[in-house]
Amino acid sequence: MTGAQVRWHEVCGLDDLVLERGAAALVDGEQIALFRVGEREVLAVQQLDPYSGAQVISRGIVGSRAGAVTVASPMYKQVFDLRTGRCLDALGREPQDLRTWSVRVEGDIVMVAAEGLVAPGETGAGGAAGPVDAVGAAAP
């Protein structure tokens, strides 16, 4: 899924993103949550919070859990791994993962892989695949 065919969308300038905080972006009509978690590192997950059905993930607080970079949904506070999309703390609900996007920072430009969809579990050390319905709606 990665490689030469990946089409990169320019989304915004790096300076448009605040360190340790998320921002929403519209890419091909899709709502994506971008998080600048380092000077030049940006991560992208779906903006849709699977637990509330609202487009709000970018407004969560960035943090860490046992080494993983996380975001806590602002709605009901479930915690997700920003790199893998995995739900790390479902707070008693059924775990539902977030879809993730590959992000590239080139110069001052932040780019998101348009079709470079990475399903949860396929990257990172997590291993186990998450439920498909969290990614299914937007699967190419």
Next chain:
Amino acid sequence: MSALPQQLVVIGGGMVAQRLVEALRARDETGRWHVTVLAEEPRAPYDRVALTSYFSGRDPESLSLGSPDLWGDPCVTLVRGRAATALDLAARTVRTDDGTVRGYDRLVLATGSRPTVPPIVGADLPGVFVYRTIDDVAALRGWVEERSAGLDRPVRGAVIGGGLLGLEAAGALQALGTRTTVVQVGSHLMSAQIDLGGGHLLRRLITRLGVDVRVDTTTSRIRANDRGQVGRLELADGGRIDVDVVVLATGVTPRDELARAAGLAVGPRGGVVVDEACRTANPRVWAAGEVACLDGVCLGLVAPGYAMAEVVVDRLLGGSAVFPGADTATKLKLSGVDVASFGDAFARTPGALELVHSDPAAGVYKKLVLSDDARTLLGGVLVGDASAYAGLRPMVGRPLAGDPSAHLLPAGSAAAAPGGDLPDDATVCSCNNVTAGTVRAAVTDHGCTDVAAVKACTRAGTSCGSCVPLVKRLVGDELLRAGVAVSAGLCEHVALSRAQLFDAVRVTGLRTFSEIMRRHGTAVAGRGCDICKPVVASILASLDDGHVLDDERAALQDTNDHVMANLQKDGSYSVVPRIPGGEVTPEGLLAIGQVALDFGLYTKITGGQRIDLFGARLEQLPDIWRRLVDAGFESGHAYGKSLRTVKSCVGSTWCRYGVQDAVALAVRLELRYRGLRSPHKLKLGVSGCARECAEARAKDVGVVATDRGWNLYVGGNGGFTPRHARLLAEDLDTESLVRTIDRFLVYYVRTADRLQRTAPWIDEVEGGLDGVRAVVLEDSLGIAADLDAAMARHVEVYEDEWKATLDDPVKLRRFASFVNAPTTADPSLAYVAERGQVRPATPTERADPAVLVAGTTLAVRS
């Protein structure tokens, strides 16, 4: 065991019956017994000991005991509102006043006592009350309130009897605004519990509360007024007291009439005679509590009654328990007057020595009674400062460590307070008979890691609560000893509690999250999380009041604080402009209404007397607020863990009954505390008279007007665990009131745990409500000036966050809906009409675009 359970009938539905059923159900695992409780009162057993607190605002429900599930247990039947009228020992039946006859295999008499009505002419006049049941107290309260409404002067009351109950009744009358006199037959108040020296001081403390005390005299007659109600007391010494209400508190009489009629033996002064197993001469009949006469005495305290209930249960289940002897320790539950008596308070033990520390200037009298070698503690009396009670009482009969006189020094200066050295078999909680060993085992064997868990596990501290400080100390010591890291830490990034972190940050002066985490965080602290980041943001806001969206601080905020609005279920926000005291001009109302119309917002009046505007999109917030700020409004902080509102009634400016200007005070308080960040949301209320229309006592800080000033209540909470606020101070003038609230709020902000509201904070903070009172009113910690300065700085640097944001283009960038399309509305938002306004569409409605009245394409009229 036989298949059919045996029938146990308990006559009486008081505290002892409750304890008996609770203990039986806890221990009778095989269901050998079915128990039927015949309660004369129309309610389940309740905490009669705490009855006085009904006056300080607790609901009757909050007096209920134990778990309500007990009465739903299939092995338990509670018959309410039915008095037992006859007992047939031969037929083994009990008849109730509805004619029902019930058989029993075993019977327990737990009928308690009735208040003794002295043979005084006029004791039956309207306006003369006893003080025993919720109904008694409700009737008394109703009478005083009714009289108060019809009089243009304070109601005058008298309590006949200056014992424990009499003083509590006097406190209750006083709390209702009554000018009260206590008439005591004996030489001093509480003469059954404390000695003359303590009594002299107690009288001064009681008088200081505004209660008159007459000792060494009796009431010879109660006269009616011209309406046939109670009007005047005539005393044997020739004195006269004009009264509108009288409470009789001259003792109790065991309710042994059923037993007498059935032929059971009664004691010389009443009470059903029982042996040390609490059994009457009839082997199938037992008696427990105040009605039981053991060794010729009936005991009018709950602790021995509980012990008897446990004995009876043990015997019913085949055990051989005997009554362990009475713990007659008592503590007066009266706000502002600390009295405790325990063990051999009158030094009746041969050779007993008395060690007395009396400081009339400081209002303290303390006496320890020691064995003839001055080593073993036998008992004591504490008046004015009973803080040593919880630690000393379990030491009765044991050698005191170190110099006994150290225990008489003022609280805090005593070298070694008991706790660590307490033997395992020492009783810590006498209400529930819990030993120090049991408390320790709750930590070591049952994995309890805090006081709340230990209370739930052992029941220690769940009745009168006087032992909670000791339980807390034991639990802390035991956790320390077990090497258990006390889980006060916030999260994996911060091992400190919020209060500790607050102090640390205050002392080190660090002002950025990264610095704070480097210095005070754990090894993995770097990034923080949604727990510790908002805490740090809140602490920083309290310490130097920078803008919530300044620099790095913005990233620490929860979305509500980040965009200064309240996130709703569909991802839109609601907006609440401040309306101080709920007072709004017609122009203001029109302005809010016009904003709502122009932006298509749903409007609703909040519980805090303001207007909530729902359905605002992120990118609309600055536009909405520009309009509101231009119309003179400012942030209402509805989104923050901060001061929300000061609710008020209309007060004396318009109301026929108001005695003070509640609105003016509410506005002043709201403008003073607006923007104050705190561990949880804070709400205040101000009522202009005792009718309390502002429901101030449901607030963290409630102010209720009196004809002499303001009464200040603290610790009220709505929410998940509703609590009524408790009285902190009475009849304050406005300046003292504001100063006291200043200190209370800053003390809370600095020392409470994350998301700990004021009521649990008061329960947990050192010394409880009395401790808070000592800190804010008497400056016992010497920090009052610091607290005052902190609030003064808050008031000085306050600025409207929304106005400041509108003036700052950098901050405004945070309100972009999309980083690459800043003004494009979230296309997923959808609304339908309901009762003339919009609301978010349900998933079903979204599937059918025909029903949508407003998507994000709704045109904004402006």
